[in-house]
Amino acid sequence: MSQISSLKFWMANLAKLEFAALDFSGDNYLSWVLDAKIHLRANGLGQTIVDENDASPKENAKAMIFLRRHIHEALKSEYVVVDEPLVLWKALGERYDHQRMVTLPRARYEWTHLRFQDFKSVSEYNSAMHRITSLMRLCGENISEEDMLEKTLSTFHASNVLLQQQYRRSCFKKYSELVSCLLLAEQNNELLLKNHQSRPTGSAPLPKINTASQEVNATSSRGSIHKRGRGGKRGLARKQKRSWCSFRGFRSKERSIHEWQKCIP
Template identity: 70%
Template sequence: MSNLTKLEFVALDITGKNYLSWVLDAEIHLNANGLGDTIKAENKASSQEKAKAMIFLRHHLHEGLKMEYLTIKDPLVLWNNLKERYDHQKTVILPKARYEWMHLRLQDFKSVSEYNSAIFRISSQLKLCGEKVTDEDMLEKTFSTFHVSNVLLQQQYREKGFKKYSELISCLLVAEQNNELLMKNHESRPTGSTPFPKANVVVNGPTRGRGRGHGRARGRRIDRGRGRGHNRGGSNSYSKRTKNDENRKRKTSGSNNHSEDSCYRCGGNGHWSRTCRTPKHLVDLYQESLKNKSKGNGKMPRVETNFVDEEGDLIMATWMSLIWILLISLLILMERLIT
């Protein structure tokens, strides 16, 4: 009896609801300490052994029970008094355990482990109450309560000829784990679907031909459809290429603006003659001024006319054109007078 301050098992409750399990634990611990004969009839245990057994039993009693049996010093007397007081628990637990055993079904549980725990709990209660539960009873209970959809599986397990319930439950647990693994694999990617693309694939730019870019790539591990560049960093090469394209567009647009010919119909810039929308009377004035210029061989300023969709801007442009034409006419007259 090394340490009496620490309980070896749960103390007996004053209601006696845990009496059956308490009796079993008490017998095991007394036998382990060599005090098992102290609770048997007509024992020849010494007074020292009886004292040790009495201390152990009282240590595992409810405080109220200790006060009720304070005067008892013989462990056998205490044991018999507790048995007379709480032995009726068998008559209470046994009908309930029989009812649970009768309605126990494998198909009512979500997992095999839950069913296994329930069948062992009920069978233990039946055994404590004096009922005999064998492996054959447990096997038949399991086989007869399979789900209707698993009739073929139940027949296959019967044909294996299990002799122990532990062998059957081991096979069921392994099958359950394999089924869960199959379901997880199916849910991760359903049948017929393709795997998700790699997250690190970067398209560096437009490709041509058979998915090859302009540059020569380093190494042979190249994804099909991916452009090849001299730089290893896909994003950096792509940003540099886009900047070069923008600069090239700006240069070409600027050169086009400077090299674009003026409209020979009205003399304006920024459009072609086939898209010219200058009013006809202004075009006639401009053509007349060109004829006069060719006759006088004099220098004339370029007349620029720009078409504007809004009405106010169109009127302003018309007046400006008229002013230019008047100035040109005056210049022509002055040249004629001088010559």
């Protein structure tokens, strides 16, 4: 039960941390130093880790509490007798400052082999660029905007030589300006590709006749046919009637002639 309580207490303290605590291995020492400096300055305690400072005992105590809260539990045990923030700061520096010598060669290697053409998207390349340059700057290596621009433009794929020349003629002064243009071009290319895939070239549907016009034409045609049909029937009836009347008249004449002949002596 006591182990569970201590674990909960540790998790509660971890949630209150302003940034990740210094690991016992020191792998995150460079980023930890930067975060610690920023937060100490923000709290008005930046002078407590500077040589020959005039910080008050209260300020030193606050800085010490802050530093101990942001280091590994094992480090707290090792430096339990240290009660001055400047002393603890220097002790940690002597212990882990070699991380600069370990990190810098690796960052230089990654910078040398960084190529724009090796990444599937501009965002992935941009993330790698910032990660590598940040490590190099933490180690004291200066990477300028011109270096970042040249690294990007010089590592375009060979099939994009014309595009590379166009970007060079734009004379960008900042790496961020070039990345913005690359991101916009990438989005436009993706949109064009999606439009092409949705309906390949030459597959446009045939134009459809207006449905309303079809209905009007069909109605007109049916009316005309119906009228012609009715008129035809009436004409046929008239012809039949005339024929019948003619036949009756002929029969009447025939009877009259017969009666007349009977009267001749």
